[in-house]
Amino acid sequence: MFDINLISILLPALAAGVLVLSTHVLLGQQVLKRGIIFIDLAIAQVAALGAIVAHLNHDIEHLPFSNVWMPALFALAGAGFIAWLSKRMADELEAIIGCFYVLSAVAAMLLLSNDPHGAEMLKQLLSGQILWVNWSQLIWPACVSALVLAVVFLKPKLLEGSGFYILFAIVITLSVELVGVYLVFSTLILPALAVNKFGSKYRLGAAYMVGLTGYILGLLLSATLDLPSGAAIVATLAVSAILFRLVLSLSKKSAQEAAMQVNQN
Numbered sequence: 700m701f702d703i704n705l706i707s708i709l710l711p712a713l714a715a716g717v718l719v720l721s722t723h724v725l726l727g728q729q730v731l732k733r734g735i736i737f738i739d740l741a742i743a744q745v746a747a748l749g750a751i752v753a754h755l756n757h758d759i760e761h762l763p764f765s766n767v768w769m770p771a772l773f774a775l776a777g778a779g780f781i782a783w784l785s786k787r788m789a790d791e792l793e794a795i796i797g798c799f800y801v802l803s804a805v806a807a808m809l810l811l812s813n814d815p816h817g818a819e820m821l822k823q824l825l826s827g828q829i830l831w832v833n834w835s836q837l838i839w840p841a842c843v844s845a846l847v848l849a850v851v852f853l854k855p856k857l858l859e860g861s862g863f864y865i866l867f868a869i870v871i872t873l874s875v876e877l878v879g880v881y882l883v884f885s886t887l888i889l890p891a892l893a894v895n896k897f898g899s900k901y902r903l904g905a906a907y908m909v910g911l912t913g914y915i916l917g918l919l920l921s922a923t924l925d926l927p928s929g930a931a932i933v934a935t936l937a938v939s940a941i942l943f944r945l946v947l948s949l950s951k952k953s954a955q956e957a958a959m960q961v962n963q964n
Contacts (some may be wrong), residue, residue, distance in 0.1 A: 703936070709922060710920055711833055712829050712832050713914060714832075714837055715832045715909070716829065718840050718844050718877070718912065719874050719878055719883070720886060721875060722848065722874075723883070724886075726863075726867055726955075728903075729858050730888070731888070733893050734793065735781075735793060735796060736888065737793060738867070739804065739883060740884045741797075742774050742777050742778055742868055742871045743880040745776070745777035745799075746777075746825040746868075747807060748803050748807050749770035749805055750771045750824060750876070751773070751820065752768065756812075757764045767873075770872045771869065777803075778865065780799075781864060781868040782861050789859050813949030827877065829928050829932070830918070831880075832877060833881055840876075840877060844870070845869075848868055871883060882929050884932060889909070889939075890909045890940065890942055893906065893939070896944070896947065897927040905943070909936075909939045909941075912939045913938070913939040913940070916938075917933070
């Protein structure tokens, strides 16, 4: 049963979800527009690889904020590589990004194969631990998210050029730390996919609504049924996106039928 005391856990987790949604919904629409669906998985996995390298190298691990800047360096390098490829191998870019993701994932598995805590760390990086996020962990992501949103608001054309890859790498690095690789991908793609055929000026707002619904339901489901939080939110995000597409399809069909009846009369 739901325990009222869980609110102290759910509120920072929901705040983390809102922070991730704030930037990922915007970037997810750009990802669909560019047709590079797997870039989020690839960059997220590369950022996770950076975190693993920092964890395994004790000299780096003990440096201040190594869990942030090391994944960021890897993510920026990966994003720069993909940006370079986009101008030279555009017709094969999606396939190469997919290979890039697989190689990064395999490298992570090989690096952690002899680490006694490797399996747990890999699980944490992939599935995340959003339910155990605390308020202090959200300060830095909140500042960076606000800065990214301000940059996009002031210079929206930045998303059209190579600057998109830099912003993408920065945002993904912080998100992987908070919610894990799988939830990063789902937050980017599912809300954007839900509203992809929604030709309204409220399209962006609808995408945020789909994402927020998925996060709220997923967190409640995880807390009440003792389910893995990341997996639960991915599932409810998918359901939220599917329901929105179904409702949109039915409303369009009803509008078309109504228009046909008016024309016949």
